Amino acid sequence: MTTPTPMIEMHHVGKRFGSVIALSDISVKVCSGEVMCLLGDNGAGKSTLIKTLSGVHKPSEGEMHVEGKPTRFRNPAAALDAGIATVFQDLAMIPLMSITRNFFMGREPTVGWWPFKHIDWKFADRVAHEEMAKIGIDIRDPSQPVGTLSGGERQCVAIARAMYFGAKVLILDEPTSALGVKQASVVLRYIAKARADGLAVIFITHNVHHAYPVADAFTLLKRGTSLGTFRKSEISREEVLNMMAGGAELESLDAELAEFQRNDSEKASSAPAASTATLAANQGHSSPQARLGTGL
Numbered sequence: 001m002t003t004p005t006p007m008i009e010m011h012h013v014g015k016r017f018g019s020v021i022a023l024s025d026i027s028v029k030v031c032s033g034e035v036m037c038l039l040g041d042n043g044a045g046k047s048t049l050i051k052t053l054s055g056v057h058k059p060s061e062g063e064m065h066v067e068g069k070p071t072r073f074r075n076p077a078a079a080l081d082a083g084i085a086t087v088f089q090d091l092a093m094i095p096l097m098s099i100t101r102n103f104f105m106g107r108e109p110t111v112g113w114w115p116f117k118h119i120d121w122k123f124a125d126r127v128a129h130e131e132m133a134k135i136g137i138d139i140r141d142p143s144q145p146v147g148t149l150s151g152g153e154r155q156c157v158a159i160a161r162a163m164y165f166g167a168k169v170l171i172l173d174e175p176t177s178a179l180g181v182k183q184a185s186v187v188l189r190y191i192a193k194a195r196a197d198g199l200a201v202i203f204i205t206h207n208v209h210h211a212y213p214v215a216d217a218f219t220l221l222k223r224g225t226s227l228g229t230f231r232k233s234e235i236s237r238e239e240v241l242n243m244m245a246g247g248a249e250l251e252s253l254d255a256e257l258a259e260f261q262r263n264d265s266e267k268a269s270s271a272p273a274a275s276t277a278t279l280a281a282n283q284g285h286s287s288p289q290a291r292l293g294t295g296l
Ligand SMILES: Nc1ncnc2c1ncn2[C@@H]1O[C@H](COP(=O)(O)OP(=O)(O)O)[C@@H](O)[C@H]1O
Pocket: 017, 020, 021, 022, 040, 041, 042, 043, 044, 045, 046, 047, 048, 049
């Protein structure tokens, strides 16, 4: 079996902001038809990495290859032209503008010839409606402001836009973190669909439970460094969780919560006596809250 050429490869990439080292020595790759999950706690450098990848930041060190060729994007538009569509964490959308206008922003379809050339809104509205329907979101009116959509629906507009304009690589920065279960599953299904359609997907999240079902590989970032890349077959959900920042903390939190629970149930078994005692104590003393209360 021949190894496919990765769509994107980063070799030993580093990024500094003045004296802040946001990334150091990161190597990642993603192939067509594959989902690579970039995991890590807040501040790990996930957004910085994909911004470096998609032309927002220039890398301070290292190099990047797109379809095997050394590449350096001057700006995000250049990355988009090369088929790399990024849905940034801070969605670039204009709330008061319509869904259709946000969908086609910068790439409006036109009809006619100069001087009668104009934007074909009828076509644009239809496409926006159809593309959203494809991901299971039925917008009644594509001319309604994008600000009237929920966070998840907005996220889907951005993803549908990337797909429609023929992306080969789809990069999603925490698309599911602000979403409820139902909407997160819409986005996750969409990721699975993009993968089945042969796109290379980089999916950023700090939620292992969202990452695990859709990922082929995981790269874990911690404080700007990579803890490694693992194929799904090499690592269990629990291992991913434990490797992420917070894994150890979660374990000690678990133990602490179990302790609270034990104390609670002990208290509950001697509840009536305890509550009368607390009441008496509160009446006897002037607690800080009580003093504050009378002072106000
Ligand atoms: N433009 C910037 N200037 C200075 N520091 C930055 C900039 N962007 C990110 N950083 C720093 O880089 C680190 C990683 O941030 P970020 O990539 O946003 O993390 P994540 O997306 O994993 O939560 C943070 O410590 C952040 O303060």
